[in-house]
Each structure stands twice: as structure tokens, then as C-alpha cells.
Amino acid sequence: MSAPVDPLRLWRRPPAPWSLFWVAIAILLTTFLISSVTLFALTQARVDSGLPRRVPLPDQAAAIILAFETGDVGQRDLMRRALNSSDLGVRLLETWPSERRRGELGHRWMAQTIRGYLPADKAGLMDEAAIWFPEIQRPGWIVKAVQVIVPLSDGAILELDFRDRGIVFYYAIWTMGAWGLFALVLTGGAIIVVRRILAPLRRVAAAADQIGRDVDSPPMPEAGPAELRRVARAFNAMQQRVRDLIGQRTRMLAGIAHDLRTVLTRQRLRLEALPEPAQRAKAIADFDFMMRVIDTHLDFAKAEQALEPPTRFDLANLVIDLVEDAAAAGKNALYVGPDQAVILGRPDALRRAIANLIDNALTYGGEAEVSLRLDGTEAVVQIGDRGPGVRPADRDTIFLPYRRMSDAQALDAPHFGLGLATTRAILRRHGGDVTIADRPGGGALFIARWPG
Amino acid sequence: MYPSLSTAAPPLVLIVDDDPEIRAMVRAILTQHGFASVEAEGVGAAHAALRAQAFDLVLLDLGLGDGDGLDLCRRLRGEGAQPVLILSARADPIDRILGIEVGADDYLTKPFHPRELIARIRAILRRTHAQGVANQSRSASALGFAGWRLDLVRRELRRADGALVHLGDAEFEMLALLVERAQRVVSRDELFEALHGRLPDPEDRSIDLRISRLRRKIEIDPKQPAMIKTIRAEGFLFTEAVVPA
Missing domain, CATH: 1.10.10.10 (Winged helix-like DNA-binding domain superfamily/Winged helix DNA-binding domain)
Structure with missing residues (x-):
């Protein structure tokens, strides 16, 4: 079973596209985006009421500057009085205040916005202006006051002192920042929550995968949300049924074989008494063939059950023996690899698995070049032949029982269509598998690998 | 006939099997290769035969009509006398290990090649003979x-x-x-x-x-x-x- 999910470590592998994970994240984010855009638009509409798409404070500042610049000079004092209120002070200065520099912009964006609201021929007024925040100088925070000083073209200096108004202008930026932060927190939270929800589902998928390969793998824990507990229970019941079925099948075959063996023993001893040597040899060959049918089917049935205890053994020695046997029988077999390679496994089963692959290569591919290497924690045995190769479409089905590369192969094939199926069952019982590739230079390459 | 096994009397083998035809044919093979033999069809008969005389080797089937060959083997080895070669239709490696664990010297699966049976019998006799001469112990x-x-x-x-x-x-x-x-x-x-x-x-x-x-x-x-x-x-x-x- 996989370890409990650590919510802080996000993932070993990113989830696949179109997995439930990304779908859930996408739905969450889309919902959030729509709601925040709507909310932002509503806020803006309220702030902008009457003057759509104009930012109120810079717009008002630009209007006042333009009125003083272009209006009647005699009316300036009247305008000043008309505009003065508790949150806007308007003053006309004779000289530039010594504490401010011309062109000192505490906030560049505000200056540019005011300039943008002025007619093109008056935009130059802002070149000499100063804008600053008397109370808090750091933009982005809540600002209580904004001062704007603009020299008019006739030499008068206009000072605008907005109080308790900056907050309105900065509200938008502050809101956007807050929403952004909120979005980040929400996204992070969503990833963690969705992962937590999906973790049991992933465990179910992994366990189902494992059971498909090895029916004796441990049952999945019946824990987590109610729905998944049900799935786990159903899976465990199914695994038990499959295991019982395989056990029954093996016992049935073993029972048939046992009963046949007693009769066949008598038959075998009677054959020995046949007087004519040629007839006797033929009868014994037929007899051995029958025994091979029984043993091959039993081998296949037992390949899915682990009866043989694992032990440390020399795999290289075992493979070299098989290659030597084939070579001694006049076949074109070759071994490439170390003289020794000690691993932990079931030697009889693995010997059968590799023997079947070598037989297969010699039968259908004319030769067998067998290589062995220990790759970290993995044992890798490759068997290359020079036959026609295996089409990609056949690379899985060829391992099904009773399949042969060609129907022309009669019953004298050594494993009756069970050799490769047996090999795959044995390797999967060892936690590994066997795959097929194209061999460089032509032919098939069977690759058996399993954790050693 | 076989210089490596030149003893005064031919080795005596007890054949325990519930199938009379198999007993008779195994006996024929043994005779042909210079062994003397006695047949027993079950656990009871085997005990009687063993009380009557000493054997050089017991050929033991497992599924007997009146009991389990494994129990008989365990008792035989408890008494520590003659070597046992199990001859059984149970072909699983686990059965072989079980048989060896209750004290059998070897395990041959039915059906067998007669030559293989003779070779295994000779190997056991050779081994017990050599060890018997060396230290009177079969440990x-x-x-x-x-x-x-x-x-x-x-x-x-x-x-x-x-x-x-x-x-x-x-x-x-x-x-x-x-x-x-x-x-x-x-x-x-x-x-x-x-x-x-x-x-x-x-x-x-x-x-x-x-x-x-x-x-x-x-x-x-x-x-x-x-x-x-x-x-x-x-x-x-x-x-x-x-x-x-």
C-alpha cells in the first residue's frame, strides 16, 4: 500500500492532463475568477458613478487645474472659495514652497493620469508639478492625503490638498492586491484539498493495478471516505474470488495430474517390457510427450502461485547452463554477461521463465543471444533472435495462453502455446515483467526485468 | 555384476505401494538389476515386514490405502534404521521438501524412468554404505x-x-x-x-x-x-x- 499522503510535499509526479485533479482545480479557479471579476466590476461601477471609466481624484484635480489655467484670473479667488471644503484645500501661492522640488513625483501613475485628463496643449503643465503624500510615502498602503502643486502658465502656483481622499484612489490597487493574495491562498488550498480527496482514489487505482499483476498482493485497506471504503471492500472481495478461482484451478489440475500419474506409472513400466526396441522407443517418446503436456499445463497454473520459497542464488550460472544446454543440442545460442550474479528470487520458477524465452527465440527466431545484467536493484535478462520480429500490435497478445506466433506451428512446439504466458506470470509474481522490442539488425528482443 | 556394489548378498528392498501392478513391475525391474525385494501393500503390511527382517532400503509410496506414507516415513526414520526413497505421484516441489523433512533420503516422482529409479537407489545405498563404514552414523x-x-x-x-x-x-x-x-x-x-x-x-x-x-x-x-x-x-x-x- 502507498504511504499516507504528506500534504506539504505536493507530488512525486505531476498529475496527468485531464485527471480529476486538474479538472477540480480548473473548476475552482474558474469559479473564483468569475466571482472576483464581477465583484471588481461592481466596486468600480460604484466608485465611478456618473463618470464611467475616469478615476475620480485625478479627474477632479485635472478639472480644477484646467479651470484655474484657462478661467478668468479675476474669478480665481471666487473659485478657490467655492472649492474649499473639509476634504479639499485649494490655495494660490506666490512662490514655489521651498520644501518641494519641481517635478518631484511621489506617485508617477497619478501624475500621468492627471496629465492624461488635461487637453493636449495643457499637458505640459504637469512637467513642473509636484505630487506627494504628506502622511504615508509608501504607495500601495492606505493613503489618507495627496498634495498636488502645479505652476500655472501665468506664474501663479496652484496647491491642491486632498484629505481623506487618497483612500478612494488606492482602494482599487489595494483590492486587486488583496484579491491576488486571496487567489494564491485559495489555489494552494485547493491543490492540497483536491489531493487529499484524490489520495484514496489513487491508492485504489494502484492496488487494482497491483492485483492485476499479482493476485496474492495484500488487500487494500478499507479506510477513508465512505464511497472509497465501499470500492475497497468490493475490490478485496473480487481479489479473494479471483484468488480462490486460481487456487481451485491449480488444485483441479494437480488432482487430474496426480490421478493420471498413477495410471501412467503402470503404463510406463509396461512399455519397458515391449519386446521390439524400435516400437518401444516410439511408445516411450509418445509417453514423454504426454507427460510434457501435463507438466507444461501444471507449470502454467502454478506460475501464478508462489509455492517455491525465495532464496539467494546465482542467476548467471543458471542462465549459462540454459545457453550451454541449447548449444550442446546444436542450437545457435550465445551468452553475454558476468560469470556470477547473485540475486534473491525463486530459482526454479525463474529458470523456467528464461528457458521458455530461449526456447521461443530458438524456435521462431533461429538463434538466441542471451545477455544478463544487474541494473541497480533490477535483474535484466535480454534474449535476442533473428526471426521476423514481433509487430507492435502483437506485443501484448503474444503473452496470452495458447497464442503462437504462427498457426503453422504444430503441437511439437515445446510449450503448447503456454511458454510465454508462463514466463510472464512468473516474472509478474516476482514484481517484474517481460516486454518486446525490435532488435537492432533485425529480429525480436525479449526483455525480462524484475527487482532482484 | 557391478563392481562398485560388490557385497556378499544382494541388497534387500521393501516396496510399499497400494497398486499391485506397480509393485510387481518395480519388483521385476529390481530383480533384473540384481536386487532382492519384498512387497507390502500398506502401512500395516510394511510394519509387519520390517519387524520380520532388516532391509537395506524402503521404496515408499505416499498415498497408501490404510494410512499416509509420510507418517510411516517419519516413524521409520525415528527408529533410525533403513534409508527411505519416496516414490510418489505428488509432483509439487513442496511435496518433495515435505518428504525430505520427515527424513526421506530422496524423492522420485511417478511416473519415472526405470533407469532413474535404479540410479537413485544405488546412490542412496552407496552413501549409506560409505557413511556406515566411516562412522556408523547416518547424520x-x-x-x-x-x-x-x-x-x-x-x-x-x-x-x-x-x-x-x-x-x-x-x-x-x-x-x-x-x-x-x-x-x-x-x-x-x-x-x-x-x-x-x-x-x-x-x-x-x-x-x-x-x-x-x-x-x-x-x-x-x-x-x-x-x-x-x-x-x-x-x-x-x-x-x-x-x-x-
Whole structure:
């Protein structure tokens, strides 16, 4: 079973596209985006009421500057009085205040916005202006006051002192920042929550995968949300049924074989008494063939059950023996690899698995070049032949029982269509598998690998 | 007839099997190869026969009409007398291990080649005879040499680090014979006879092939063999000191 999910470590592998994970994240984010855009638009509409798409404070500042610049000079004092209120002070200065520099912009964006609201021929007024925040100088925070000083073209200096108004202008930026932060927190939270929800589902998928390969793998824990507990229970019941079925099948075959063996023993001893040597040899060959049918089917049935205890053994020695046997029988077999390679496994089963692959290569591919290497924690045995190769479409089905590369192969094939199926069952019982590739230079390459 | 087994009287074998035809035919094969034998059809009859006389070996079927052969085997070995060769239709490796664990000396699956049966019987008799002469004890079920361990009942060879080295049936028989007769020359004919229960054709090269395979497995340098030496015109000599393990 996989370890409990650590919510802080996000993932070993990113989830696949179109997995439930990304779908859930996408739905969450889309919902959030729509709601925040709507909310932002509503806020803006309220702030902008009457003057759509104009930012109120810079717009008002630009209007006042333009009125003083272009209006009647005699009316300036009247305008000043008309505009003065508790949150806007308007003053006309004779000289530039010594504490401010011309062109000192505490906030560049505000200056540019005011300039943008002025007619093109008056935009130059802002070149000499100063804008600053008397109370808090750091933009982005809540600002209580904004001062704007603009020299008019006739030499008068206009000072605008907005109080308790900056907050309105900065509200938008502050809101956007807050929403952004909120979005980040929400996204992070969503990833963690969705992962937590999906973790049991992933465990179910992994366990189902494992059971498909090895029916004796441990049952999945019946824990987590109610729905998944049900799935786990159903899976465990199914695994038990499959295991019982395989056990029954093996016992049935073993029972048939046992009963046949007693009769066949008598038959075998009677054959020995046949007087004519040629007839006797033929009868014994037929007899051995029958025994091979029984043993091959039993081998296949037992390949899915682990009866043989694992032990440390020399795999290289075992493979070299098989290659030597084939070579001694006049076949074109070759071994490439170390003289020794000690691993932990079931030697009889693995010997059968590799023997079947070598037989297969010699039968259908004319030769067998067998290589062995220990790759970290993995044992890798490759068997290359020079036959026609295996089409990609056949690379899985060829391992099904009773399949042969060609129907022309009669019953004298050594494993009756069970050799490769047996090999795959044995390797999967060892936690590994066997795959097929194209061999460089032509032919098939069977690759058996399993954790050693 | 067989110089390696020249004893005054022919070895006496008890055949325990509930199938009368199999008993009769096994008996015929034994007689043909120079053994004397007595038949018993079940556990009761086997006990009676064993009380009546001493046997050199018991050929034991497992599924008997009046009881389980494994129980009989356990009791026989408890009394510590004659070696047991189980002859059973139960073909699973686990059955073989069970049989060995209750004290059988060897396990042969039915149906069997008659030559194989004779070879296994001879191997057991040779072993018990050699050990009986050496120390009157049959305790050595495994032999050690130069860090290697040859388990005679499980029929397996392990290196000093415990790793199993696969031996074919014939290789095992040859190595067992050489190791049991360490420091003495074993002739080609003796090796062949131990394997096949008959004398070889002059052209047969299988002994040399198997010797070279054994050397590849246990010698440090198979090209300069130090353990299994070839003695010209005589046979092979196992040079290492062998101890019960």
C-alpha cells in the first residue's frame, strides 16, 4: 500500500492532463475568477458613478487645474472659495514652497493620469508639478492625503490638498492586491484539498493495478471516505474470488495430474517390457510427450502461485547452463554477461521463465543471444533472435495462453502455446515483467526485468 | 555384476505401494538389476515386514490405502534404521521438501524412468554404505568442502555466502559421488554407471561435458582445475578435504 499522503510535499509526479485533479482545480479557479471579476466590476461601477471609466481624484484635480489655467484670473479667488471644503484645500501661492522640488513625483501613475485628463496643449503643465503624500510615502498602503502643486502658465502656483481622499484612489490597487493574495491562498488550498480527496482514489487505482499483476498482493485497506471504503471492500472481495478461482484451478489440475500419474506409472513400466526396441522407443517418446503436456499445463497454473520459497542464488550460472544446454543440442545460442550474479528470487520458477524465452527465440527466431545484467536493484535478462520480429500490435497478445506466433506451428512446439504466458506470470509474481522490442539488425528482443 | 556394489548378498528392498501392478513391475525391474525385494501393500503390511527382517532400503509410496506414507516415513526414520526413497505421484516441489523433512533420503516422482529409479537407489545405498563404514552414523545429510555446502537430501549446492548454484540432476549425482569419494580416484565407468545404471559406450562424451560444467561452477580457474583433477587413463580425483556439514 502507498504511504499516507504528506500534504506539504505536493507530488512525486505531476498529475496527468485531464485527471480529476486538474479538472477540480480548473473548476475552482474558474469559479473564483468569475466571482472576483464581477465583484471588481461592481466596486468600480460604484466608485465611478456618473463618470464611467475616469478615476475620480485625478479627474477632479485635472478639472480644477484646467479651470484655474484657462478661467478668468479675476474669478480665481471666487473659485478657490467655492472649492474649499473639509476634504479639499485649494490655495494660490506666490512662490514655489521651498520644501518641494519641481517635478518631484511621489506617485508617477497619478501624475500621468492627471496629465492624461488635461487637453493636449495643457499637458505640459504637469512637467513642473509636484505630487506627494504628506502622511504615508509608501504607495500601495492606505493613503489618507495627496498634495498636488502645479505652476500655472501665468506664474501663479496652484496647491491642491486632498484629505481623506487618497483612500478612494488606492482602494482599487489595494483590492486587486488583496484579491491576488486571496487567489494564491485559495489555489494552494485547493491543490492540497483536491489531493487529499484524490489520495484514496489513487491508492485504489494502484492496488487494482497491483492485483492485476499479482493476485496474492495484500488487500487494500478499507479506510477513508465512505464511497472509497465501499470500492475497497468490493475490490478485496473480487481479489479473494479471483484468488480462490486460481487456487481451485491449480488444485483441479494437480488432482487430474496426480490421478493420471498413477495410471501412467503402470503404463510406463509396461512399455519397458515391449519386446521390439524400435516400437518401444516410439511408445516411450509418445509417453514423454504426454507427460510434457501435463507438466507444461501444471507449470502454467502454478506460475501464478508462489509455492517455491525465495532464496539467494546465482542467476548467471543458471542462465549459462540454459545457453550451454541449447548449444550442446546444436542450437545457435550465445551468452553475454558476468560469470556470477547473485540475486534473491525463486530459482526454479525463474529458470523456467528464461528457458521458455530461449526456447521461443530458438524456435521462431533461429538463434538466441542471451545477455544478463544487474541494473541497480533490477535483474535484466535480454534474449535476442533473428526471426521476423514481433509487430507492435502483437506485443501484448503474444503473452496470452495458447497464442503462437504462427498457426503453422504444430503441437511439437515445446510449450503448447503456454511458454510465454508462463514466463510472464512468473516474472509478474516476482514484481517484474517481460516486454518486446525490435532488435537492432533485425529480429525480436525479449526483455525480462524484475527487482532482484 | 557391478563392481562398485560388490557385497556378499544382494541388497534387500521393501516396496510399499497400494497398486499391485506397480509393485510387481518395480519388483521385476529390481530383480533384473540384481536386487532382492519384498512387497507390502500398506502401512500395516510394511510394519509387519520390517519387524520380520532388516532391509537395506524402503521404496515408499505416499498415498497408501490404510494410512499416509509420510507418517510411516517419519516413524521409520525415528527408529533410525533403513534409508527411505519416496516414490510418489505428488509432483509439487513442496511435496518433495515435505518428504525430505520427515527424513526421506530422496524423492522420485511417478511416473519415472526405470533407469532413474535404479540410479537413485544405488546412490542412496552407496552413501549409506560409505557413511556406515566411516562412522556408523547416518547424520551427515550435507557435506562441506572449501566453503561450499552440498546438501545431499535437498540436492542443492550453496556457496560460502549461502547463494544457491544450480546443478542439473546428473551434475548433482556426479559431484556427490566425487565428494563422497574424496581423495580417491573415481573411474569414468563408475560415474557413468552412477548416472545411468549401465556402462557407457566408448564414444560417450557426456561425462567430460558434465565435468567441465562442474568445474566452471566450483573451480576458481576452470582451465586449471584444482578441485576435480583428471587422472590420465584412470578417471577423476576430488582433492579437497570433505567434512560433514
